[in-house]
Amino acid sequence: MRLVSPLIDYLFASGKMKQVGSYEGSYTKSVYMPFTATALIGTSYYMAPDTILNSKNNEITAIEIVDSLTNSIAPTVPATDPLSVAQARQGYFYFCNEKREVIAYVPLAVLIRRLNAGKVQFLQFDDPVVWQNCFIQFDSLGTAITTANSVWLRVTYSPVEN
Amino acid sequence: MNNLVIKRSQQIEFRLTGSIATGKRYFATDIPNLSRNNVVVYGIEFFTSAQETTTPTGNTVTSVSTGTVVTLRDNKKQEFMYQVPQYTLIRANNAGLIVLLKPRIINLTDCYVQLTNTTSITLGESVAANIYYDLVD
Numbered sequence: 511m512r513l514v515s516p517l518i519d520y521l522f523a524s525g526k527m528k529q530v531g532s533y534e535g536s537y538t539k540s541v542y543m544p545f546t547a548t549a550l551i552g553t554s555y556y557m558a559p560d561t562i563l564n565s566k567n568n569e570i571t572a573i574e575i576v577d578s579l580t581n582s583i584a585p586t587v588p589a590t591d592p593l594s595v596a597q598a599r600q601g602y603f604y605f606c607n608e609k610r611e612v613i614a615y616v617p618l619a620v621l622i623r624r625l626n627a628g629k630v631q632f633l634q635f636d637d638p639v640v641w642q643n644c645f646i647q648f649d650s651l652g653t654a655i656t657t658a659n660s661v662w663l664r665v666t667y668s669p670v671e672n
Numbered sequence: 673m674n675n676l677v678i679k680r681s682q683q684i685e686f687r688l689t690g691s692i693a694t695g696k697r698y699f700a701t702d703i704p705n706l707s708r709n710n711v712v713v714y715g716i717e718f719f720t721s722a723q724e725t726t727t728p729t730g731n732t733v734t735s736v737s738t739g740t741v742v743t744l745r746d747n748k749k750q751e752f753m754y755q756v757p758q759y760t761l762i763r764a765n766n767a768g769l770i771v772l773l774k775p776r777i778i779n780l781t782d783c784y785v786q787l788t789n790t791t792s793i794t795l796g797e798s799v800a801a802n803i804y805y806d807l808v809d
Contacts, residue, residue: 512740515772515803516692518674519673521714521772521775522674524806525677525679525717526676526677526714526772526775526804526806527674527675527676527677527772528674528675528677528680529674529675530673530674530675530768530769531673573678599721599722599723599724599725600724600725600726602683602728603725605678612682613680614678614679614681614682615678615681615682615683615728616678616681616802617719617723617724617802619722619723619724620717620719620723620764625764625768626763626764626768627767627768628765628768629675629768629769631678632675632676632677633677633678634677634678634679635678635680636678636679637699647728649724649725649726649727649728649730650725650726652725
């Protein structure tokens with residue numbers, strides 16, 4: 511027998527809560543954002559257009575930052591170093607909709623899965639997120655981020671049921 | 673075990689201005705789109721400089737959480753979350769779980785933090801947090 515309080519029931523039903531070990535989504539892919547120059551404070555680094563993630567046929571259901579301890583080298587060409595925790599704690603990821611309105615933003619460091627005891631960050635946006643409108647911004651750069659670095663995101667998504 | 677799903681989120685901050693003193697209330701700074709009793713908060717997460725060094729408004733984030741308590745007030749001025757240690761609201765201290773709240777309309781600028789210990793706290797720093805919310809219909 512499993513007891514469910516009305517509050518937990520409500521949070522589940524409204525999509526505000528999920529079991530931590532539950533289904534993340536149908537598909538997952540890694541997205542890399544290399545830097546063409548040393549990162550600057552206040553600059554918006556937009557995600558590259560992605561035919562899958564931009565599509566209204568897919569919704570993003572979870573996101574994770576892969577840091578340099580999770581995987582030491584990103585498989586970009588040329589190879590780059592994923593952000594360290596010290597670098598990640600200087601920036602934010604902004605989720606934006608079709609009108610470029612910011613729906614949510616989260617510090618990069620809290621998206622690193624290993625720092626959350628293996629728990630991925632679930633997402634469920636009523637307003638569809640347009641991937642190429644999402645961006646990363648740094649508000650301090652005491653630990654420099656150079657062209658040797660890239661941001662490695664693992665994005666999970668599911669087809670939208672029409 | 674359950675964890676929170678982000679539907680909408682935004683950073684809030686409690687700027688430590690005036691003087692640094694224990695017991696003094698440092699209120700949340702005004703964010704126009706969140707300060708009209710128009711958001712129903714269902715989760716909250718606090719940060720120190722271990723998670724973010726600077727807030728999006730350019731203020732340095734406090735480096736310690738063990739001397740700060742947090743109070744949230746709803747739109748009826750009820751302190752529904754009263755003097756909760758900031759430390760317990762940091763995700764990394766809770767095995768990655770974000771603290772869930774019974775969904776409530778908050779009065780953002782009525783919410784405040786208090787210091788119980790001023791060690792390693794500097795004037796002008798901010799206590800930073802993210803709220804997870806839905807808009808009021």
